[in-house]
Amino acid sequence: MNYMTKYFNISFIGIFLFLSGITLGQANTVLFRFNANHDFSQSVSSTVEAFNLTFSDEVDPIELPARGMNGWGYYAPIRTIFSGSGSYMRSTEKVRVTFAGDHNLSGEVWLNPEAAEMSLFSWNDPALSHGIDLYLDGGNVILERRFFDTTLAAVSNSVLSLNEWHYINWTLSVSNQNVNISIYIDGDLDAEGIYTLSSPVGFAIINTEVQIGKSEFNTGLPYLKGKLSAVNFKSYIPQEEYLSTHIPFDGSEYSGIPAYHNYNIGTSGIEADQRITENSTPIMESVIVPYMDDDFIPQGLTNSEEDDDNTYSNPMVYSSLYNKTISGQTRLKRSIVVEMDPNNNYKIRRCFQLAGELKNSHVGGIAFFNNRVYVASSYKIEAYTIPEFDTTNGYEKYVNLNAQSNMLFNVASQASFVTYFRDTIWVGDYRTSTDAFLFGYPLNEDGSVDVASTPKKYFMPLKTQGVAWTTVSGTDYLMISTSGGDGKSYIYRVPRSNLSSNQYPVEDRTLAFPAGGEDLSFDKDQNLYAQSESGAKHFQKRSSPWSTFYPFLFKISYDTMFDDLTSVEEHDSQSSIEQNKIKISSYPNPANGQIQIQLNVNSNSESELRIVDVLGRTVKKWLPIQPGKRSMKFLWSDSNAASGIYFLQLISNGKIHSHKMILMK
Incomplete structure (x- = not known):
């Protein structure tokens, strides 16, 4: 059954005073939030009336080893169970939004659905025929925005899987007569609707209750059936870095997104989706670092393609984390290594709890x-063998990982970080004053570290957090990550010839990042994985919190690091990115001046890049992009361009790939 009313001839009848460009009422605030884990008395969560609902601390079966009784000690979030028959909730107070023309709205839902048709979120003022509905129809997510007799909608391309957790993020922007509706599912932009009204939006005061699980407008929609973790409604659009990042689904209340930057409804507290620190270096993609809500801090980083002899058909990324509370207590939980699948949006496949001698260690590198x-x-x-991923007898997400016998090795280094390169384990020191070194120990055929041999030795910068090797045009390069405290992090590119046993390395390129940079690891296409510890609860909520908030494990493209050394064609022979893969990003977004555009395209035909406004008019067009794999940067700065929404369009292989940009002057 299709519950969505379709409108093909968009008309608009204004009964209010027509104004534009003015936003009144609660700007940049959370208007409504429901999360049963929050203290309602402190106004972090809105108060609601509940009808035929159950609030349960029953842990999902797959999460029991970590979050169940007598488990690993991870927090067990409370879920709200909707039975589908008269199950819904309604805010006890009306949510009021006042605007005159331009305005922004957005919301998030964390949901485990048990049916393909149901109401999710409804905010409708029947007296004005003004409102918003979010619902499922055939498993597709649909967002409707009503303006009197006009209904605009966006429909997701993806169908939500039943009995699995999903994260839905939606945005709605009205600028003059232009309306943009976007739906993100599990961190991917899945649907976008762009509309033009026949008249500007006028002055309006919408003052009505929020309903979860029941719609006052689409009365034929079934009630919600499934589990709900949280839902919110906001008067702003989150940062692009927040909207476009992937979610690890670690079993916490927000599936990995930190819950410790929620503030009282209607206040000016800076939420997680508005406080992400600017990154001056373009990145390809990112995922929220998992288990930060469970008091873990990320340290080491590797991936299965770091092994240049690997034959793994499905590469994995691994991050090591240690336990540290806000007050500074450590070792209350064992250290972990988290396995994430980059081909499945970095969703956690398994979490390994260490059971060897280093089970409670800082796990500075892997x-x-x-x-x-x-x-x-x-x-x-200490070496740990990764067990085969076998789903024959069911899937275990949480696994105790035992160290191999006779695979514990004492090394000359402090062992703050480690990496593998060409049959050698490279291990190094993090030091703030005394000399720091990187030592290279050969590996024996059985994988043991040959600590009896004299290791290679290179002088390292102070505050080195991690390193990674790669080879470009026959030259070995060492990437060195440095950081310390709430300041900038840097990655230095150093040719091997510029390394010495008694002098600081001489870099030939430097990349800057937000504070908290940790370990590094190259994949087979010579893109570089990195991560920041700055988003950890310990640094964000302690008595002297960090100002930096960059809670990501992220990937930096080969071309960002080496575009001055090789042509695209040279790198093509070294990499194996699949044909027709497109990635488009812009920074900053929103912007109030020059915009930096990052484009990754692998096309077998000529491509065209252009910028269009919301009316489809071309405002900028570049020369055609030749066939092949390309990773390029462009700059756009147009003093004549008005504030508003623009779309970066790449036409490649007969398809149009679109990326939304917001210009605010």
Whole structure:
């Protein structure tokens, strides 16, 4: 059954005073939030009337080893159970929004659906025929915005899987007569509707209750059936970095998004989706660092393609984390290594709890070789074999990982970080004053570290957090990550010839990042994984919190690091990115001046890049992009361009790929 009313001839009848460009009422605030885990008395969550609902701390079966009774000690979130028969909730107070013309609205839903048709979120003022409905129809997510007798809608391309957790993020922007509706599912932009009204939006005061699980407008919609973790409604559009990041689905209340930057409804507290620190270096993609809500801090980073002899058909990314509370207590939970699938939006496949000698260590670095993860900490390296991923007898997300016998090695280094390169384990020191070094130990055929041999030795910068090797045009390069405290992080590119055992390395390129930079790891296409610890609860909520908030594991493209050394064609012969893969990003977004555009395209035909406004008029067009794999940067700055929404369009292989940009002057 299709519950969406379709409108093909868009008309608009204004009964209010027509104004434009003015936003009144509660700007940049959370208007409504429901999360049963929050303290209602402190106004962090809105108060609601509940009808035929159950609030349950029953843990999802797959999460029981970590979050269940006698488990690993991770927090068990409370879920709201909707039975589908008369199950809904309604805000006890009306949510009021006043605007005159331009305005922005957005919302999020964390949902585990048990039916393909149901109401999710409804905010409708029947007296004005003004409102919003979010619902499922055939498993597709649909967002409707009503303006009197006109209904505009966006419909997701994806169909939500039943009995699985999903994260829905929607945005709605009205600028003059232009309306943009976007739906993000699990961190991907899945639907976008662009409309032009026949007249500007006028002055309006919408003052009505929020309903979850029941619609006052689409009365034929079934009630919500399934589990709800949280839902919110806001008078702003989140930062692009927040909208476009992937979600790890770690079993916490927000599926990995930090819950500790929620503030009282209607206040000016800066929420997680508005406080992300600017990154001056373009990135390809990102995922929220998992388990930060469970008091973990990320440290080591590797991936199965770090092993250049690997034959793994499905590469994995691994991040190591140690436990540290807001007050600074450590070792209340064992250290972990998290396995994430980059081909499934970095969703967690397994979480390994260490059971070897380094089970409670800082796990400052990890390396990957021959299906083993080498963990470095406290002058030691310990090897753990990754068990085969077998779903024959069911899927286990949480696994105790035992160290291999006779695979614990004492090394000369402090063992703050470690990486693998060409049959050698490279382990190094993080130091703030005394000399720091990187040591290279050969690996024996059985994978053991040859600590009896004299290691290679290179002088390292102070505050080195991680390193990674790669080879470009026959030259070995070492990427060095440095950071310390709430300041900038840097990645230095150093040719091997500029490394020495008694002098600081001489870099030939430097990339800057937000504070908290940690370990590094190259994939087979020579893109670089990195991560920041700045989003961890310990740094964000302690008595002297960091100002930096960049809670991501992220990937930097080969061309961002090496575009001055090789042509695109040279790198093509070294990489194997699949044909026709398109990635488009812009920074900053929103912008009030020059915009930097990052484009990755692999096309077998000529491509065209242009910028259009909301009316479809071309405002900028570049020369055609030749066939092949390209990773390029463009700058756009137009003093004559008006504030508003623009779309970066790449026409490639007969398809139009679109990216929304907001210009605010």
